[in-house]
Amino acid sequence: MRRTARTLAAIASAALAAGALAACAPASEGPRIVVTTNILGDVVDALVGDQVEVATLMPPNSDPHSFEISAQQAAAMEGADLVVANGLGLEEGLTQHVEAAEAAGVPIVEAGDAVDVLEYATEDASGPDPHWWTDPTQMRSVVDALEAELAEHVDGIDVAGLAEAADAYRADVEALDADLAAAFETLGPERRVLVTNHHVFGYLAERYDFRIVGAVIPGGSTLAAPSASDLDELADAIREAAVPVLFAESSQPDRLIQVLAEEAGLDVRVESLFTESLTEPGGGAATYLELMTANGERIVDALG
Amino acid sequence: MTRSIPRTTSRAAHVAAVAAAASLTLVACSAQPPGGGASAESTPHGYVAGASEHEEPQLGLVGVGDDGAVTMLDLLTEESAEVAGLAFVQQTDADGRFVAASTDDGIAIVDSGAWTVEHGDHSHYYRAEPRVAATLDATGPVRIASTETVTVVVASGSDEVIVLDRADLGQGEVTELGRIDADAVAAIPLGDAILLADDAGVRLVDHAGEKLGEPATCTSPTDAMTTRVGIAVACAEGAVLATAEDAPLEAIPYPAGTDPSTIATTLDGRPGRPSVAAVGGTVGFWLLDTRERTWTLVPTPTPLAHVAAVDDADGHVVAAATDGRILALDATGAQLGATEPVLAAALARGLTPTIEVDASRAYVPVATDGTVLEIDYADAARIARTLPLAAAHVAEVGR
Numbered sequence: 001m002r003r004t005a006r007t008l009a010a011i012a013s014a015a016l017a018a019g020a021l022a023a024c025a026p027a028s029e030g031p032r033i034v035v036t037t038n039i040l041g042d043v044v045d046a047l048v049g050d051q052v053e054v055a056t057l058m059p060p061n062s063d064p065h066s067f068e069i070s071a072q073q074a075a076a077m078e079g080a081d082l083v084v085a086n087g088l089g090l091e092e093g094l095t096q097h098v099e100a101a102e103a104a105g106v107p108i109v110e111a112g113d114a115v116d117v118l119e120y121a122t123e124d125a126s127g128p129d130p131h132w133w134t135d136p137t138q139m140r141s142v143v144d145a146l147e148a149e150l151a152e153h154v155d156g157i158d159v160a161g162l163a164e165a166a167d168a169y170r171a172d173v174e175a176l177d178a179d180l181a182a183a184f185e186t187l188g189p190e191r192r193v194l195v196t197n198h199h200v201f202g203y204l205a206e207r208y209d210f211r212i213v214g215a216v217i218p219g220g221s222t223l224a225a226p227s228a229s230d231l232d233e234l235a236d237a238i239r240e241a242a243v244p245v246l247f248a249e250s251s252q253p254d255r256l257i258q259v260l261a262e263e264a265g266l267d268v269r270v271e272s273l274f275t276e277s278l279t280e281p282g283g284g285a286a287t288y289l290e291l292m293t294a295n296g297e298r299i300v301d302a303l304g
Numbered sequence: 305m306t307r308s309i310p311r312t313t314s315r316a317a318h319v320a321a322v323a324a325a326a327s328l329t330l331v332a333c334s335a336q337p338p339g340g341g342a343s344a345e346s347t348p349h350g351y352v353a354g355a356s357e358h359e360e361p362q363l364g365l366v367g368v369g370d371d372g373a374v375t376m377l378d379l380l381t382e383e384s385a386e387v388a389g390l391a392f393v394q395q396t397d398a399d400g401r402f403v404a405a406s407t408d409d410g411i412a413i414v415d416s417g418a419w420t421v422e423h424g425d426h427s428h429y430y431r432a433e434p435r436v437a438a439t440l441d442a443t444g445p446v447r448i449a450s451t452e453t454v455t456v457v458v459a460s461g462s463d464e465v466i467v468l469d470r471a472d473l474g475q476g477e478v479t480e481l482g483r484i485d486a487d488a489v490a491a492i493p494l495g496d497a498i499l500l501a502d503d504a505g506v507r508l509v510d511h512a513g514e515k516l517g518e519p520a521t522c523t524s525p526t527d528a529m530t531t532r533v534g535i536a537v538a539c540a541e542g543a544v545l546a547t548a549e550d551a552p553l554e555a556i557p558y559p560a561g562t563d564p565s566t567i568a569t570t571l572d573g574r575p576g577r578p579s580v581a582a583v584g585g586t587v588g589f590w591l592l593d594t595r596e597r598t599w600t601l602v603p604t605p606t607p608l609a610h611v612a613a614v615d616d617a618d619g620h621v622v623a624a625a626t627d628g629r630i631l632a633l634d635a636t637g638a639q640l641g642a643t644e645p646v647l648a649a650a651l652a653r654g655l656t657p658t659i660e661v662d663a664s665r666a667y668v669p670v671a672t673d674g675t676v677l678e679i680d681y682a683d684a685a686r687i688a689r690t691l692p693l694a695a696a697h698v699a700e701v702g703r
Contacts, residue, residue: 063357063428065423065428066357066428089424092423120424120425122424122425124532124576125422125424125425126424127424127425129425199425199426216663217360218664219360219361219363219380219663219664220360220363220379220380220381221363221379221380221662221664221665221678222664222665224379224380224382224688224689225678225680225688225689226688227680227683227686227688228683229680229682229683230664230680230682230683232682233617249359250359250360251358251359251360251380
């Protein structure tokens with residue numbers, strides 16, 4: 001169905017292009033490249049530099065599954081030379097806009113197509129895991145694909161400059177991978193365990209030989225008046241993992257630590273990790289490289 | 305986890321199509337205004353204007369009084385807020401977010417503003433301001449059920465089934481996608497179809513009421529509920545299960561020799577699980593496992609007035625006994641714990657107990673003293689909290 005849509009889009013764009021030749025507005029009137037997620041936006045920025053305007057739709061500190069865009073941003077997608085998306089079902093809220101851009105003849109590159117995709121499976125659902133960026137070697141494949149697609153679709157781009165930037169970024173990503181591998185190696189196999197309620201670290205675990213122990217974090221209504229039975233499952237997971245760290249999103253981490261101590265006799269720390277979004281500058285994960293480095297440091301610091 | 309085969313086929317097709325598009329869009333250029341970055345118009349959180357996204361389910365109880373007073377009790381903070389004053393209320397039903405009330409002035413739909421959206425391996429938890437979302441010109445008793453996109457309201461008093469756009473309802477707007485004349489016991493959306501149960505049986509229909517596929521026999525349907533597997537309807541001969549809009553309806557008959565006095569008349573359980581429970585006459589309770597397609601009659605030491613399946617790893621079941629005690633049971637009927645007979649006064653007044661179940665607690669209104677008991681079913685029916693909420697009708701939202 002996607003293939004059919006793309007073919008139709010290509011035919012449609014032929015008609016559009018023929019008609020648009022004479023009425024071409026200057027490129028400076030809108031972003032030439034529109035990127036959905038801020039992680040990919042950072043990487044595309046690194047590749048094209050100041051050559052062309054890149055618009056990233058997903059604001060810092062937001063959720064790629066559910067952010068929305070303005071009508072103006074949607075229009076910008078349809079006017080771009082290239083739309084870069086994560087794909088694999090990540091940007092749920094943007095599907096219709098990506099399809100509209102595609103129907104308007106805009107080439108779409110999905111990072112997921114360049115990734116060696118992992119499948120997730122829970123009791124009730126399964127599918128491709130879209131959180132590939134937690135493995136830098138997957139990012140390297142995506143950079144390769146982006147370099148080719150940018151050169152092909154962004155009219156007038158300086159291909160030599162692009163190649164130079166891509167080489168530099170690949171070197172950065174390879175260095176990141178080597179640094180993470182060396183740092184995680186120091187933990188030893190028995191400490192490479194993430195007890196977590198995050199759902200994004202499957203690729204990281206696959207790359208660096210971590211074991212992921214899924215944890216259900218008791219919510220506020222449970223923590224209000226808990227007993228030992230409320231902590232059984234989580235306490236068992238922590239004991240089984242034999243590491244004193246919970247990598248978790250909790251609205252009340254201090255209360256969780258207190259309750260685990262009181263009801264289950266466990267002395268744990270609760271650490272948060274950066275997951276699906278960059279932060280503002282100064283927020284600790286303003287770039288992809290900073291996000292991954294920060295997570296690596298937090299994991300090694302907590303488990304080491 | 306298993307590493308999948310790289311998707312070379314679709315990749316190749318993708319590249320070919322993109323290349324074709326590219327050669328034709330060399331001149332493509334933009335007459336659109338710039339839209340870079342996070343503009344003030346973009347809403348960084350959530351699908352819904354005015355909603356915020358949170359790290360955990362925004363659990364709450366919506367209480368509706370006979371006098372029409374609607375109160376929202378936040379289960380995380382224990383704060384209460386008055387939401388609205390409706391006309392005199394006879395009865396209510398809820399779908400986990402919206403609470404429909406049958407009132408003297410029609411059917412009111414209250415948006416609790418607390419809901420969960422499942423997305424494969426994780427969920428999204430939303431919170432918005434509670435408010436009255438709609439008032440429908442129809443007569444109750446009312447039932448309400450929803451998918452992500454469609455909300456279906458049964459107005460039994462006016463023999464109508466009203467199909468609404470759920471996204472619009474969440475914005476306080478009423479967009480009727482269809483109105484079906486039917487004396488329905490239940491009508492529940494399933495994909496683009498609606499499962500309709502009435503005296504003629506069970507069938508899938510479209511939004512206009514046109515029949516889709518073959519109907520199933522169902523004598524005297526009494527209740528229906530969405531499970532993880534599909535929609536189950538309680539009938540005299542057993543259950544009818546609808547799993548998809550294009551799948552045939554399945555029958556799950558009662559075991560041979562079932563005493564007709566024990567058959568299920570209400571189905572109740574934790575939303576999103578495969579199993580639901582029903583009172584089995586004076587014998588005990590039924591467990592209907594829609595994944596296994598089985599009914600199991602589980603005897604209990606005490607007859608039950610109402611029962612709800614938790615369907616957790618330990619097979620917990622929460623019940624209100626006819627003697628007024630709230631029981632924590634397991635799937636074999638063994639009693640794991642019980643409260644004092646806290647519901648005795650309500651039962652003596654002829655009130656039917658209700659039980660709302662989530663992943664860690666059950667909520668049981670004590671209709672006679674203005675409280676709701678928070679039951680820790682995994683800890684021998686311990687009363688974790690006694691929550692102040694004086695309302696004739698109570699629904700849990702945000703699950």
